Amino acid sequence: MLTPQKLEELAKQLSDTLPPGLKTAADEFELKAKALMQAQLTKLDFVPREEFDRQAAVLAKTRMMVEKLEQRVSALEAQHTQDAE
CATH class of the missing domain: 4.10.860 (DNA Excision Repair, Uvrb; Chain A)
Incomplete structure (x- = not known):
């Protein structure tokens, strides 16, 4: 720019x-x-570089949170499947 x-x-x-x-x-x-x-x-x-970098950091943090939630949901689903058997 x-x-x-x-x-x-x-x-x-x-x-x-x-x-x-x-x-x-x-x-x-x-x-x-x-x-x-x-x-x-x-x-x-x-957009200013600072704003781009700030939004990229927010996106990276959000991705990490989504991955953790996906793992948690998978674990709860697996537990629910075991409890149902």
Whole structure:
């Protein structure tokens, strides 16, 4: 994902491609390009890495709980089958 530093670097690269006569407008161009890219990126369906990692940890914990419950249900079913005989 693009970080704010990457956005600044990309905006600077874009401004550096301007002809020498337009260097006075480079700062304004850089700010506008950066704002435009940030606005477009907010429209995309991204989640921050921290949120992804947090949800992955929750999923792993949930999977472990489900596996333990499945083992417990299997043991109770086996016990019930033995008691019925």
